[in-house]
Amino acid sequence: MSHPGTLVLILAAAVLAPLLVHATGRRVRIPLVIFEIALGILMGPDVLGWARPGDVVDTLADLGLSMLIFLAGYEIDFAAVRGDTLRRALWSWPLALVAGIALALLLSGGDVFEAFVIGTALTSTTLGTVLPMLRDRGELRGRFGMVISAFGAVGEFGPVIAVALLLSGRRPAESAALLAAFGAITAAAVFWALRPRPPWFARLTELTLHSSGQFAVRFVMLLLACMLGLAEVFGLDVLLGAFAAGVLTRLVLHRAAPASSGEVLGKVEAMGFGFLVPLFYVVTGIEFDLDALLHDPVALLLVPGFLLLFLLVHGVPVYLLAPRDLGRPDRAALALFTSTCLPLVVAITTIGVDQRLVDTEQAASLVGAAMVSVLVFPLLATRLRARGPGVPGAVEAEEARDSEAW
Secondary structure (H helix, E strand, O other), X not given: OOHHHHHHHHHHHHHHHHHHHHHHOOOOOOOHHHHHHHHHHHHOOOOOOOOOOOHHHHHHHHHHHHHHHHHHHHHOOHHHHOOHXXXXXXXXXXXXXXXXXXXXXXXXXXXXXXXXXXXXXXXXXXXXXXXXXXXXXXXOOOHHHHHHHHHHHHHHHHHHHHHHHHOOOOOHHHHHHHHHHHHHHHHHHHHHHHOOOOHHHHHHHHHHOOOOOOXXXXXXXXXXXXXXXXXXXXXXXXXXHHHHHHHHHHHHHHHHOOOOHHHHHHHHHHHHHHHHHHHHHHHHHHHOOHHHHHOOHHHHHHHHHHHHHHHHHHHHHHHHHOOOOOOHHHHHHHHHHHOOOOHHHHHHXXXXXXXOOOOHHHHHHHHHHHHHHHHHHHHHHHHHHHHOOOOOOHHHHHHHOOOOOO
C-alpha cells in the first residue's frame, strides 16, 4: 500500500486502540501500547499484509520514539531524586549491565558483540510508558513516583550510553571521547538553561499560548531538533539527544515561564501522545517479525526466557538497592516497573540486526518478551501496591479509574 494509505491505516489503529482499552477495561486492564502494537502486527505483512512502512512512515516513527524519550526526560525532577535515592539508582544499573552481559555471553556461546546487544537490552526501562501510568493514577509526585523516576531515568539513560559506547561501530576510546564532548556541550546548555530568562520570554509565552504563534511550543521543538542534531553530528544515538532535550526543556520552562509550563507541556504531550508516539508503537507492530518467531520453536521458547531475564537482570538489583523507607510491596513493585521495557529494546535490537550482531529470530524473541513485559509487569506491580500498606484506597481507585495509560 502507498504511504498515504499506510499512514491512514496507522492513524486508524491509533484511534481504535483507546476504544479497545475502554471496551475491555471493565474485564481486564490492558495497556494501551499493547493494542497499538497488536493492531500493527495484524495489519502488517505477516498477517493481513495491508501496511508496509516506507521512508516517510519510518521517519515519523523515529520521531515518535524520540518524542517518547523526550517526554521521559522532561518528567525527571532531578532536584527531587538526588541524594541517596539517585546514588542507589546509579549503582543498580551497572550491576544489571554486568549481570546481563554475563548471562548473554552464556546464551551466545561467548560471542562478545551479541552479548553486548542482548545484555544491554536486558537492562532497559520503558520510563516513557511507566510514568504516564503513575501520573494517571496520581502517584507520580509522591515518594514512590520520585523513586521510580530516579531508577527509571538511570534504566533509560544507561542503555543509551552503553549503545553509544559499545554498539557504535567505533573504538571504545573514540566513542568515549565523542560522548564526553557531547556531555560537555550538554552541561553548557544546562548552565545556560539555569540562568534567569529575560522577562520577554514569559510574556511572549503567555501572549501566544492560545494564538497561532505558539512561541513556547515552537521553542521546545527547536530545542529538541537541536539536541537530536547534536547527537547525530557526534555519531551518537539520537535518543541521547532526545533525553537531554527533555531535561533542558524542563529547566528552561520552569525557570522562564513557571505559570505556563504545565500548559505548554500539555500541548507538547498532545502532539506526542496524540500522533507521534502511537505511530511509533503501531509501526513497531507492523515491522515485528512474527513469522520468524512463530516458525522457530527455539525463538518462541526464548520469549518467556527473556521475560524472566528482564526481571532477574534488572529487577533484582533494583529490589536489593531500593531505598530502605519503601516497604516490601513497594520494592517489589519498583522492581517490576523498572523491568518493564520496549522502546529501547526495539532500538537496540534494530541496531544489532542492522550490524548483523544478532539474528532476526533473537531480535523477535527479545521484542516479543518486551511486549509481554509491558502487559504483565505493570499489572502485577499495581496489584502488589494495591494490597500493600501505605496505599489507602488504591483498590477502589483502580476499579473506579479507567486510565488512558491502560
